[in-house]
Amino acid sequence: xxxxxxxxxxxxxxxxxxxxxxxxxxxxxxxxxxxxxxxxxxxxxxxxxxxxxxxxxxxxxxxxxxxxxxxxxxxxxxxxxxxxxxxxxxxxxxxxxxxxxxxxxxxxxxxxxxxxxxxxxxxxxxxxxxxxxxxxxxxxxxxxxxxxxxxxxxxxxxxxxxxxxxxxxxxxxxxxxxxxxxxxxxxxxxxxxxxxxxxxxxxxxxxxxxxxxxxxxxxxxxxxxxxxxxxxxxxxxxxxxxxxxxxxxxxxxxxxxxxxxxxxxxxxxxxxxxxxxxxxxxxxxxxxxxxxxxxxxxxxxxxxxxxxxxxxxxxxxxxxxxxxxxxxxxxxxxxxxxxxxxxxxxxxxxxxxxxxxxxxxxxxxxxxxxxxxxxxxxxxxxxxxxxxxxxxxxxxxxxxxxxxxxxxxxxxxxxxxxxxxxxxxxxxxxxxxxxxxxxxxxxxxxxxxxxxxxxxxxxxxxxxxxxxxxxxxxxxxxxxxxxxxxxxxxxxxxxxxxxxxxxxxxxxxxxxxxxxxxxxxxxxxxxxxxxxxxxxxxxxxxxxxxxxxxxxxxxxxxxxxxxxxxxxxxxxxxxxxxxxxxxxxxxxxxxxxxxxxxxxxxxxxxxxxxxxxxxxxxxxxxxxxxxxxxxxxxxxxxxxxxxxx
Amino acid sequence: xxxxxxxxxxxxxxxxxxxxxxxxxxxxxxxxxxxxxxxxxxxxxxxxxxxxxxxxxxxxxxxxxxxxxxxxxxxxxxxxxxxxxxxxxxxxxxxxxxxxxxxxxxxxxxxxxxxxxxxxxxxxxxxxxxxxxxxxxxxxxxxxxxxxxxxxxxxxxxxxxxxxxxxxxxxxxxxxxxxxxxxxxxxxxxxxxxxxxxxxxxxxxxxx
Numbered sequence: 001x002x003x004x005x006x007x008x009x010x011x012x013x014x015x016x017x018x019x020x021x022x023x024x025x026x027x028x029x030x031x032x033x034x035x036x037x038x039x040x041x042x043x044x045x046x047x048x049x050x051x052x053x054x055x056x057x058x059x060x061x062x063x064x065x066x067x068x069x070x071x072x073x074x075x076x077x078x079x080x081x082x083x084x085x086x087x088x089x090x091x092x093x094x095x096x097x098x099x100x101x102x103x104x105x106x107x108x109x110x111x112x113x114x115x116x117x118x119x120x121x122x123x124x125x126x127x128x129x130x131x132x133x134x135x136x137x138x139x140x141x142x143x144x145x146x147x148x149x150x151x152x153x154x155x156x157x158x159x160x161x162x163x164x165x166x167x168x169x170x171x172x173x174x175x176x177x178x179x180x181x182x183x184x185x186x187x188x189x190x191x192x193x194x195x196x197x198x199x200x201x202x203x204x205x206x207x208x209x210x211x212x213x214x215x216x217x218x219x220x221x222x223x224x225x226x227x228x229x230x231x232x233x234x235x236x237x238x239x240x241x242x243x244x245x246x247x248x249x250x251x252x253x254x255x256x257x258x259x260x261x262x263x264x265x266x267x268x269x270x271x272x273x274x275x276x277x278x279x280x281x282x283x284x285x286x287x288x289x290x291x292x293x294x295x296x297x298x299x300x301x302x303x304x305x306x307x308x309x310x311x312x313x314x315x316x317x318x319x320x321x322x323x324x325x326x327x328x329x330x331x332x333x334x335x336x337x338x339x340x341x342x343x344x345x346x347x348x349x350x351x352x353x354x355x356x357x358x359x360x361x362x363x364x365x366x367x368x369x370x371x372x373x374x375x376x377x378x379x380x381x382x383x384x385x386x387x388x389x390x391x392x393x394x395x396x397x398x399x400x401x402x403x404x405x406x407x408x409x410x411x412x413x414x415x416x417x418x419x420x421x422x423x424x425x426x427x428x429x430x431x432x433x434x435x436x437x438x439x440x441x442x443x444x445x446x447x448x449x450x451x452x453x454x455x456x457x458x459x460x461x462x463x464x465x466x467x468x469x470x471x472x473x474x475x476x477x478x479x480x481x482x483x484x485x486x487x488x489x490x491x492x493x494x495x496x497x498x499x500x501x502x503x504x505x506x507x508x509x510x511x512x513x514x515x516x517x518x519x520x521x522x523x524x525x526x527x528x529x530x531x532x533x534x535x536x537x538x539x540x541x542x543x544x545x546x547x548x549x550x551x552x553x554x555x556x557x558x559x560x561x562x563x564x565x566x567x568x569x570x571x572x573x574x575x576x577x578x579x580x581x582x583x584x585x586x587x588x589x590x591x592x593x594x595x596x597x598x599x600x601x602x603x604x605x606x607x608x609x610x611x612x613x614x615x616x617x618x619x620x621x622x623x624x625x626x627x628x629x630x631x632x633x634x635x636x637x638x639x640x641x642x643x644x645x
Numbered sequence: 646x647x648x649x650x651x652x653x654x655x656x657x658x659x660x661x662x663x664x665x666x667x668x669x670x671x672x673x674x675x676x677x678x679x680x681x682x683x684x685x686x687x688x689x690x691x692x693x694x695x696x697x698x699x700x701x702x703x704x705x706x707x708x709x710x711x712x713x714x715x716x717x718x719x720x721x722x723x724x725x726x727x728x729x730x731x732x733x734x735x736x737x738x739x740x741x742x743x744x745x746x747x748x749x750x751x752x753x754x755x756x757x758x759x760x761x762x763x764x765x766x767x768x769x770x771x772x773x774x775x776x777x778x779x780x781x782x783x784x785x786x787x788x789x790x791x792x793x794x795x796x797x798x799x800x801x802x803x804x805x806x807x808x809x810x811x812x813x814x815x816x817x818x819x820x821x822x823x824x825x826x827x828x829x830x831x832x833x834x835x836x837x838x839x840x841x842x843x844x845x846x847x848x849x850x851x852x853x
Contacts, residue, residue: 174715602761
């Protein structure tokens with residue numbers, strides 16, 4: 001039984017923030033959920049997909065976030081309740097539709113959940129999504145703990161139906177991927193009937209066509225909806241205050257900042273001096289509530305992550321109401337109290353707060369620090385990221401790297417988003433030389449591939465994963481073929497959206513809910529677009545390398561090399577060994593071999609280690625998954641493999 | 646139900662190890678056992694590509710009163726459960742204090758920098774000596790070795806939870822473990838996990 005569908009109201013369970021969001025949607029009676037996988041947001045759609053049959057939902061992993069938002073909006077236009085979830089960068093992809101959706105408005109309750117990643121713990125950026133709410137004039141909610149993640153999501157649906165527009169709920173890694181006790185509410189039983197009404201006039205936003213035009217009228221209506229939101233926010237239970245009636249210092253915060261600020265106050269024992277205003281409704285800000293709390297003291301600290309969002313809007317309110325509330329001193333980002341990059345944590349907040357309050361705070365015990373500084377404490381080696389043992393990407397990059405070396409024309413690889421983004425590290429033999437957004441590798445390659453006119457003579461190669469291919473590489477591939485760019489696109493097809501946990505994508509025959517669906521054949525798509533296509537097994541190192549060299553030698557148009565092998569962590573491959581691996585000590589010549597320890601110094605699979613005392617390579621039995629690839633890199637033939645019966 | 650007073654509130658646990666060791670699962674199981682005892686529990690963890698082969702840690706905080714931040718402040722760990730030996734020292738350097746206790750697995754996972762020969766990995770004796778110097782009490786067990794005898798090295802994480810239950814720092818018992826896995830694991834896997842739990846628990850009663 002999933003905790004997410006426990007129908008016992010009042011039960012308390014440990015839920016991940018993302019599960020709490022999913023539960024909130026279920027308590028609201030969500031019908032349709034869509035998204036594209038991305039850490040830290042994926043578990044929202046996953047949780048709903050698991051219970052789709054039980055709760056009569058339609059749940060899909062869409063091809064990308066823009067399509068996901070459109071799928072969810074179609075449900076809302078048909079009087080259903082819908083949720084769309086994505087990571088922060090997904091909002092960039094969906095943003096064009098989101099701008100127009102804000103104008104057209106929604107019908108059934110519609111909630112867009114975005115999960116930001118301050119500190120880029122699992123991202124190639126720490127871009128903000130909150131500014132979209134302000135820029136596109138839609139309301140923004142931010143849960144400040146796990147219980148609120150559920151309660152706020154549930155309310156967001158009611159709220160959306162009340163103002164007839166999409167509501168953005170913004171979480172962060174430390175809420176979405178953290179867990180805490182959540183008290184459950186009731187799960188509703190509702191009869192629904194999907195029906196898209198379009199018969200009324202263009203001015204009727206409930207029963208006319210769903211359009212962003214006529215813009216003048218729709219924009220005015222949209223702004224009226226925001227005014228209505230402000231009225232509701234003034235009374236919202238999601239804005240809370242803890243602290244003395246007249247605090248010396250008022251901290252204003254939202255999201256994970258709430259938990260850090262509360263911890264910092266407690267660490268300093270400053271509960272009698274500091275008030276904590278936690279905002280759950282962060283755009284548009286409720287001005288009466290803000291001026292009421294700003295009146296409590298003249299010293300304000302604002303705790304939020306990355307760019308100043310609350311800060312800018314609070315300062316505008318404070319300036320507008322200065323006559324009534326008096327002049328304020330702000331401790332925030334502008335003057336440097338709180339950093340504008342990276343994620344916050346209790347230590348950053350307590351350090352800033354201790355300076356403002358002039359309280360001494362040392363995180364580490366001073367005697368303990370002295371022990372730490374003693375030279376007798378063992379040195380801890382850095383642990384660089386690497387591909388898992390048995391990962392097809394290590395084998396693929398090995399061959400790509402060798403092909404480029406043999407080609408010897410300073411060819412390069414444009415990287416893309418997935419585990420294979422690590423192709424830029426030593427685990428990928430430092431192979432990729434650009435890294436930007438989803439699908440940008442193919443787009444950049446398309447551009448590089450047209451520069452022969454200006455003298456560029458370097459071979460252009462790019463990589464993308466199977467899910468990334470469908471998400472954003474297809475338009476770039478179309479572009480490259482149409483413009484006859486001279487490039488080779490390598491599709492690292494590991495049969496799933498592997499980095500985020502094997503979510504389905506259009507290339508697979510099973511969807512998010514486990515139903516059989518038609519699979520879109522990547523090779524046929526590429527051929528249909530007009531590329532030459534080869535398919536290889538990346539574990540066959542020599543064949544892969546030779547094929548890539550042939551493709552790079554072919555200067556005519558777009559070549560596609562599909563390297564197909566399941567991820568080592570995939571449910572199909574995990575815990576199964578194809579080979580028993582063994583290093584034959586009589587054949588391994590160690591440092592005297594002349595190979596410069598190709599196996600361990602260069603190939604660097606964690607399952608193959610170096611036995612310093614014996615001057616030999618050795619298999620780490622606890623880690624090796626028996627893929628057999630290393631046996632073909634040893635020039636002495638010392639790494640032996642035996643097929644597991 | 647409310648949890649009985651803890652020896653410290655919040656009680657801060659860090660489970661550390663290397664990506665792929667079942668750190669996340671261990672922290673979920675442990676946290677659910679504590680919720681079962683009536684505590685407010687917060688887990689903070691990170692996962693995704695950034696953790697592939699890298700150091701991972703989960704922060705678990707149990708309290709009879711509040712939901713605490715998912716990140717434990719520096720210097721405030723009460724116990725460190727280390728699925729990999731050298732990771733214990735990495736954690737102690739940031740989160741240690743004179744009262745911290747350590748339970749560590751003795752099976753190393755070598756960083757690629759060590760495999761390639763650029764970095765050195767300290768000997769187990771050096772690691773134990775350093776951990777002893779940096780903790781009030783410590784336990785070292787061969788969880789991976791025992792797990793491999795059970796047929797799968799991943800079970801090392803459950804062996805560590807079994808061992809933790811025996812240390813007596815936290816109100817953890819076999820019945821809670823059994824109930825938690827009953828809700829989170831398919832029946833065919835439960836027997837082996839219970840066995841792993843029992844092995845871990847026996848390892849500590851033998852060494853302690």
